[in-house]
Amino acid sequence: xxxxxxxxxxxxxxxxxxxxxxxxxxxxxxxxxxxxxxxxxxxxxxxxxxxxxxxxxxxxxxxxxxxxxxxxxxxxxxxxxxxxxxxxxxxxxxxxxxxxxxxxxxxxxxxxxxxxxxxxxxxxxxxxxxxxxxxxxxxxxxxxxxxxxxxxxxxxxxxxxxxxxxxxxxxxxxxxxxxxxxxxxxxxxxxxxxxxxxxxxxxxxxxxxxxxxxxxxxxxxxxxxxxxxxxxxxxxxxxxxxxxxxxxxxxxx
Amino acid sequence: xxxxxxxxxxxxxxxxxxxxxxxxxxxxxxxxxxxxxxxxxxxxxxxxxxxxxxxxxxxxxxxxxxxxxxxxxxxxxxxxxxxxxxxxxxxxxxxxxxxxxxxxxxxxxxxxxxxxxxxxxxxxxxxxxxxxxxxxxxxxxxxxxxxxxxxxxxxxxxxxxxxxxxxxxxxxxxxxxxxxxxxxxxxxxxxxxxxxxxxxxxxxxxxxxxxxxxxxxxxxxxxxxxxxxxxxxxxxxxxxxxxxxxxxxxxxxxxxxxxxxxxxxxxxxxxxxxxxxxxxxxxxxxxxxxxxxxxxxxxxxxxxxxxxxxxxxxxxxxxxxxxxx
Numbered sequence: 343x344x345x346x347x348x349x350x351x352x353x354x355x356x357x358x359x360x361x362x363x364x365x366x367x368x369x370x371x372x373x374x375x376x377x378x379x380x381x382x383x384x385x386x387x388x389x390x391x392x393x394x395x396x397x398x399x400x401x402x403x404x405x406x407x408x409x410x411x412x413x414x415x416x417x418x419x420x421x422x423x424x425x426x427x428x429x430x431x432x433x434x435x436x437x438x439x440x441x442x443x444x445x446x447x448x449x450x451x452x453x454x455x456x457x458x459x460x461x462x463x464x465x466x467x468x469x470x471x472x473x474x475x476x477x478x479x480x481x482x483x484x485x486x487x488x489x490x491x492x493x494x495x496x497x498x499x500x501x502x503x504x505x506x507x508x509x510x511x512x513x514x515x516x517x518x519x520x521x522x523x524x525x526x527x528x529x530x531x532x533x534x535x536x537x538x539x540x541x542x543x544x545x546x547x548x549x550x551x552x553x554x555x556x557x558x559x560x561x562x563x564x565x566x567x568x569x570x571x572x573x574x575x576x577x578x579x580x581x582x583x584x585x586x587x588x589x590x591x592x593x594x595x
Numbered sequence: 596x597x598x599x600x601x602x603x604x605x606x607x608x609x610x611x612x613x614x615x616x617x618x619x620x621x622x623x624x625x626x627x628x629x630x631x632x633x634x635x636x637x638x639x640x641x642x643x644x645x646x647x648x649x650x651x652x653x654x655x656x657x658x659x660x661x662x663x664x665x666x667x668x669x670x671x672x673x674x675x676x677x678x679x680x681x682x683x684x685x686x687x688x689x690x691x692x693x694x695x696x697x698x699x700x701x702x703x704x705x706x707x708x709x710x711x712x713x714x715x716x717x718x719x720x721x722x723x724x725x726x727x728x729x730x731x732x733x734x735x736x737x738x739x740x741x742x743x744x745x746x747x748x749x750x751x752x753x754x755x756x757x758x759x760x761x762x763x764x765x766x767x768x769x770x771x772x773x774x775x776x777x778x779x780x781x782x783x784x785x786x787x788x789x790x791x792x793x794x795x796x797x798x799x800x801x802x803x804x805x806x807x808x809x810x811x812x813x814x815x816x817x818x819x820x821x822x823x824x825x826x827x828x829x830x831x832x833x834x835x836x837x838x839x840x841x842x843x844x845x846x847x848x849x850x851x852x853x854x855x856x857x858x859x860x861x862x863x864x865x866x867x868x869x870x871x872x873x874x875x876x877x878x879x880x881x882x883x884x885x886x887x888x889x890x891x892x893x894x895x896x897x898x899x900x901x902x903x904x905x906x907x908x909x910x911x912x913x914x915x916x917x918x919x920x
Binding site for chain 1 (some may be wrong): 624625626627628629651652654671672673674675676677678679681682683686687689691693699700701702703704706710721722723724725726727728729731732734741753760763764765766767795796797798799800801802851853857858907909911912919920
């Protein structure tokens with residue numbers, strides 16, 4: 343069966359979303375993963391944007407989290423205050439699943455989306471936190487999209503924008519953060535999770551034709567690979583729904 | 596209608612009167628939606644300098660203000676517009692070339708800061724960013740902060756929960772209030788006194804508007820007061836906060852305005868191409884800003900065909916068939 347890497351990654355993320363989840367999505371592939379979950383495996387999941395829209399119908403694919411396409415046929419159109427309070431809320435906040443991306447990630451799932459180099463004299467400046475730090479601080483679980491590259495899987499981040507497990511199992515508690523943290527890292531070579539005891543990243547699965555060694559070659563730090571299995575390829579149904587229902591004009595795929 | 600309540604004026608006058616060199620400014624909207632772009636272009640046209648800008652994710656407008664050479668300090672959560680610019684290009688260049696001082700917060704923190712300003716309290720607490728470099732690394736140094744009475748001495752403060760663990764919370768982050776000199780927002784409908792009705796998402800426009808000493812409102816439709824008062828539940832900002840009201844059709848162009856028009860992909864793509872190169876960017880500014888006297892002239896230049904292509908379908912609030920490839 344023919345599928346692209348992007349389609350495989352989108353489907354892998356969508357499979358992590360369950361009915362009842364409130365899915366915080368950003369732009370691009372994360373939005374597509376949320377739409378795919380709703381159309382394929384979790385029709386009762388709720389799509390949610392930091393700009394204040396909740397349960398958007400998404401009849402057409404948005405190109406930004408403020409795109410007017412997210413404002414059509416929602417449960418409520420509010421603002422940033424509504425959205426972030428929903429995530430910090432002790433009841434509904436725990437049902438929110440964040441989908442994030444970043445320029446760098448470390449072994450504890452902490453993310454950098456701010457700078458490469460010194461903060462006040464950076465070699466490269468990125469967009470910055472936006473709502474990512476808020477989501478990573480508040481919600482019970484997040485899914486992170488990353489491209490496998492040595493310069494992205496770092497021993498030490500140039501800037502810690504969004505908290506994962508910080509420095510280990512007690513990290514979030516010591517810092518005063520609510521519990522929760524990163525759950526899966528979906529890359530272009532395989533999928534990682536986090537060991538429940540050490541809170542360190544572990545390899546859960548490789549994409550077809552990829553070995554654990556190849557994945558390790560693309561990282562600065564070492565992770566456990568003994569639990570890795572081969573990941574199921576997308577089914578024809580998943581692919582058809584993704585292509586025809588979610589992104590028929592190929593704006594993101 | 597009483598004449599004394601009439602706050603309408605033209606955009607050139609509103610900007611020249613209220614946006615002064617070095618003033619503290621915030622603009623409404625989010626990434627590529629409902630940015631007050633006509634006002635942004637007027638600020639650039641009037642060559643305002645050294646602005647201190649407060650932004651959450653006010654993408655296109657902030658990037659053009661930076662590219663136009665108007666901004667020297669920026670407090671921001673996110674510099675991007677989504678697919679068209681994942682990182683705002685003139686923002687990125689200015690930070691990397693160190694011609695712009697930046698202080699990073701999160702979107703929630705910036706929203707809370709505006710709300711604190713609107714509420715008249717010096718700070719508000721959140722649990723966001725504990726353990727991160729948003730707390731550790733400061734763009735404005737302590738000494739710089741001490742020397743500037745308009746900027747708080749601390750970027751933010753981490754504090755033990757004074758209610759001793761109440762709400763299962765041990766620590767909070769306090770973020771300082773913002774009271775801009777001027778906030779500019781673009782809304783769908785306003786009346787001559789400055790009552791406002793927004794449609795679709797309000798982003799943080801209400802908090803930004805109420806936090807500000809001066810509020811400039813640009814609007815698609817300027818209506819009689821009775822019109823908005825017939826359905827007051829749909830209005831968000833009462834006139835008591837408003838300073839000036841300017842009717843500017845397509846005033847958010849090239850960003851979107853829900854139920855009126857979409858963003859213009861042609862402009863957004865041309866912008867991103869030009870923004871990578873200093874000379875090309877100056878040409879772009881000349882073509883889109885400096886050669887025009889008013890926003891209406893820019894719309895003439897863009898042409899009826901392109902504007903018609905972005906008109907919103909009544910059924911959904913955006914241009915369903917717009918070519919966005």
